[in-house]
Amino acid sequence: MHFDDLLVEKLGEFGPYQKKTYFLLCLTSISAGFHMVISVFLLGTPEYRCALPGWSNDTFEIQNEAHRQMINLMIPDSTDETLKYSQCKLIKNNISVACNRWVYDKSIFKSTFTSEQNLVCTDELRTSHASMIFFGGVLAGAFGLGTLSDMIGRKKTLYLSSWLLLISTMAVAWAPSFWVFCVLRFIVGFSCAGLFMTAFVLGMEIVGPSKRVWAGVVIEYFFAIGLVVLAGIAYAIREWKYIEIAVSVPSVFFLLYWWLVPESPRWLLSQGRHEEAEKIIRQIAKGNNVTLPEKALVNLEADKSTTGRVWHLFTDRVLLIRTLIIFFNWLVVSMGYYGLSLNTGNLSGDFYLNFFLSGLVEFPAYTLCLVFLDRVGRKKLHVSCFVGGGLACICTIFTMLYADESLQPITVTLAMIGKIGIAAAFAVIYVWSAEIYPTVVRNAGMGASSACARIGGMVSPYIADVSKVVDGHLGRALPLVIFGGFSVLAGLLSLLLPETLNHKLPETIQDGKEFGKKENKYFPSKSYSNQAFATDDNISTTKTESSRL
Template sequence: MAFDELLEYVGKGGRFQILNAILCMLLNILSSPHDFMENFSSATPAHRCYVQLLDNLTSEANITVNLTAEALLRVSIPMDLNQKPEQCRRFRQTQWQLLNSNVSTTNNIDLETEPCLDGWIYDQSVFTSTIRTEWNLVCEYQSFKSFAQAIYMAGFLVGSPLCGFLSDRVGRKPLLLFCCLACGILGTCCAFAPMFSIYCALRFLFSACMGTVQFNSLILLLEGTSPKWHPTIITVFGLSMSMGQVLLGGLAYMFRDWHILQLVVSLPYFIFSLFFCVVSESVRWLIATGQTERALKELKRIAYINGNKDVAQSLTTEILTYKMKEELNTSEKQFKIKEIIVNPTVCRIVLCGSFLGFSGVFSSHGLMLDVQSLGDDIFLSQFLLGVVEFPSKLLTFFVIRHVGRRPSTTVSFLVAGSCIVVNIFVSKDMATLRLIIFLLVKTSLASFVMIYIAFSNELVPTTLRLTLQSIFNLTTRSAAIFSALVLATRSYFVHLPMILFGIFPIAASICVYFLPETFNLPLPDTIEDMEKRDRFRNKGTREKQRKVFLEQGHKNVL
């Protein structure tokens, strides 16, 4: 617990922390668009079957020379119920009789049709190229977009636990550098994938690395700053994710070819990997794992960058060892995965924390998949989806600074869950009221995401932080996949998805009771710190809890 006082000694909010924060926030802005990029790279343009008579006029030039394209379309492609050309069927034979205005179009259903055996013709007025037009993923293959997104999310499920496990053992910086470089390579290769299966495989590997980049950069920031700066970091981190969504709308509007869009959001990773070569390793992790010499070197570097040259020169191994005596003693113990299962305190926090993350993402992601488009302009819709999160996340900044984690999480869940259930009984004709309720739900869940980032980080110790955070991330990514599957149950019971999206947050609000309050307390470094804090879960012992931690930190300095 003495690390926060040691950080105060070398500089807790100087140039070093500011530069690290700027670098990590820019990286998060770049990473955020990838979750939603397939809204554009896999968009479905208007399309119809390829017809030789219509698209290759040389074959029957003497017949069609006096016919308009509209007339040729009428005799080649059947019309749907909205009197628009069918996208997946064509007439088996040219129906010249349809040129007669006296022939009713309602008889089209009796005419013999066939699938698009010769491919499709795509409208390129909005997108010049997407993965659907690249590999003809339309009609009977239209579900392949969902498969691609599911495979992408599966990369997080596989990569996050593995990378979290490795990060707690080899360090934050090496894995962050490796995954950042891998993202650049894999993302670039995606743009040149020769077939859909290879594209999906590359996206799977990319998401596995990108999850590590996002969480390692945040953990590196939080572990390198004092707790009082954590609300600011988390708020800016959340805003950077919204900025990434806004940026995606602008980039997709500028680059209508999916190959170019993919390259634009992938190549900058190579530049960031160069910057991370000079980023310092987490000193808190170095101390917690007993690497005193490296920790001292990094502390001197931090002090020098922050302008505290006298402090940098006066720091010695003896001073560091004396101040961090307890942490260095506990670092000799090698933590194993079985301690997460056997230790009741760790097990309860993992289960409850995972359920909180699952419930929040399950409801928010499900609603975003089900929400009606804000307009015909897909680029403007993406832009607005990012913009509307700014007020909510700015308000959450003050909540994180002044309100406890347990009450703020409970209120966010109760408001979101209740509004979702209430919205089931609101008539679709009352569009304005339904929109207001939806915005209230979106605001509550967006606030929860930021609170959860702070809460989950404060719940777990330094020695197991990335391992346990990867478990939390595993459950949230699972929730995103399950929310999409739940929407398919609407064909059996129309209100079932909304009922589930409402019940889970309400149930999670009860689960908050079984977690300790972490507001305004130092980050735990070991499992023993977690167990000590767990004895003071009740609100009435909060002041006593704080005194115990402060006295412990004071003894480490003396």
């Protein structure tokens, strides 16, 4: 008997035992949400100017009239229309010269790593480099710890990632220099990818086929909870070291998972460790109040491995075009998702409220997926969300450049609509692309797609920080326009991909070539049900990487 058949016919696809375990695994997504976007607060750049020479108690805030006069005398006006004073120059002997000391506005942040290390002026792009290095760690962790989980098991990799995340995140708070900070943040990204991805895969492997896509979307709600909670923590603390410590402490709870979370029985079966798998299966049965017949576990087997390789997707023109479109969609959706989160500081209004809203709007985004994924199809939902979200981001340029401050809430609203669309597209592309890839290369294709997403994450900090190289309102508007423009392009290119709802999914490379053609003898239209939330068997997602990281 196949393990999926055992879940459907005997154990239950999502019984009390699986629900408890799944909930525990979802909690790791909250921690992942913390660390994936915490750089907004660690590397935030407060407003600043050069420190006045000879003023030991100089502050960014005006202390008195004499202080104001001295600032006006020694600090030249800024060429950036959004700033009053030059940030990198002061006047000495009637000559404008570069300075090497700065004072920072403390109204938003009491301190950040950027302000402590003076990563401004000629060093201002170092903050973008640091964010890119973090996402590089996520990329390395996905491949390294993903491979390790296939070798030593999900549970051990989950536990190793928990320890590594706890140690590295706590160490970040005491980073003495920029490069030490970058190395530690790389390790944080590495371990964060391992924690979330392994928990995601383990969660998929213990639920039945008809529940996997549902479970894959629901875990994203917990990621959004992490963003919302992080906004509250950062607002209350406002000092980067203590924010980092506060979001690191919950990782201690994950160390208890060694006793609370079982190894994946599906993985154990794939490794030929049937006795260990049988023990865990009986634990699941007991937790679900199910009595297993003695012969139920005879000849039990897991998924059979496939022989396809990712380069098989490039052997045919149809597969090549579809694969490149999918890769581009994954890159853009990740770039836009993380870019919009990192771009919070460029929006007008309250910084913390904007960040809170950027997390809060993800709840309706994922609800859209749950409600409409099986009603309107993958293509219509993905294209409408991606293009609609992209257009909303593009439209912000009009309010940012031509509207006064009283209309800036419109800018925030448009940016949040863009976040809803892009977050929803992120969830849909995972399901849709997995269904387009033929079975023999599905895992390889999804792994390559996930790598493209992480490359998009590495690019996103540089786009979000365009305002550091382009002055004025234009510099603040460009990131949203770039994210929006790429989103519209990716969404329109998706029109070339076939719809997969109610179609038999391709198994072989030849099936993949024929898939989506009208009146095709292999795939007659609407003859099958592969609804994400129906009771029929779904595609296996147990060995693919999660969409979020």
